Amino acid sequence: MTESCCLYIVPTPIGNLGDITQRAVEVLGKVDLVAAEDTRHTGILLSHLQIQVPLLALHDHNEQQRAELLIGKIRQGKNVALVSDAGTPLISDPGYHLVTRCREAGVNVVPLPGPCAAVTALSAAGLPTDRFAFEGFLPAKEKARDDRLQSLIDEPRTLVFYESPRRLLDTVTAIARLYGPRPLVVARELTKTFESFYSLPATEMVAWLAADDNRCRGEIVLMVAAARPDPEALPSEALRTLTLLQRELPLKKAAALTAEIHGVKKNALYKWALEQADCDGAGESV
Structure with a gap:
């Protein structure tokens, strides 16, 4: 399969340089330009791989401006690779705006699998x-x-x-x-x-x-670890709603509305509110 005139998303090692894939090496060796989060950092990797290719800095502060430039180069028949300092681009790294603009402009985006911390x-x-x-x-x-x-x-x-x-x-x-x-x-x-x-x-x-x-x-x-489900526990959003409604409404009415909004038991909400009031030393008279 021939892939040309596109933006390649190329993951790079997160530590051990031996983790770079053969396909990543091949792509980096054939593209016309590499857009890198830090050109100095990527330059070290490319030197290790014995690859010489022009580098262009693309980071959080210039990505939106550089996106149009890179799309223009791809439309002129250039292949561009996007890399971050380590791991898969866009995963807590720059690249979102570039990929979005490429998709909007009809530019092909080709992702490579690879390292992700x-x-x-x-x-x-x-x-x-x-x-x-x-x-x-x-x-x-x-x-x-x-x-x-x-x-x-x-x-x-x-x-x-x-x-x-x-x-x-x-x-x-x-x-x-x-x-x-x-x-x-x-x-x-x-x-x-x-x-x-x-x-x-x-x-x-x-x-x-x-x-x-x-x-x-x-x-x-x-x-x-994930929260362990407790069949008796009330959702935190329901408790937040009840707390807010209590500021304006009697407890019984606040509990009834909260139960209807969140699909939980009114009595459980009412009991929880009374327990909170006892803990605060200010029980409500009903």
Whole structure:
């Protein structure tokens, strides 16, 4: 099959250079231009592969502007390869705007299979893999991070995050505070010399990471076990709705409306609200 005048999506190794596929090498060797997240980083890889091809920087700050330039080159009969610093482009890396514009412009996009840190880590983590949710990087600011984690607290799939070394301990601490002792796996330096997997309940992982700074170093994939379904548990969204309605309505009416909105039992909502009021020392008179 001959593939020409297109944009190739080319995954590159996440650590071990031996993981690059033969097809990736062939494509990088025949294209007219490589769009790279960091041309210096990609230049080292191409030098290792003994490939000489022009490089063009394409990153978060210039991608939308460069998209039209690259589409123009493809329409002129040039083949272009898109690579990120490591792994599969677009997976928490630049490329979304370029691929979207190519699709809109009728330019052929050819994806190559290859390395991806999230899937590599998940395959060896010992957590359920039949269903998982890849969330990329959590927000850097504390409140936004906690809000995102809170929104995922009832997620029935294994959660997969990327995290930076400097934020790992803070993130795991937040997970332990919000999720309790839920199983958690930290995968570090995948495919590299110091590759490691650590599995502990989130509450214990905090102390383990804090005990040695070296445990937070390297490229990190963080995985959290799915929420266990509790047939008696009320959905967090229903509790949020009930809390808001109680500000304006009597408890009985708020519980009835919440039950209708979320399809849960009114009595369970009513009981939960009374328990919360007792905990606050301010029960409601009905």
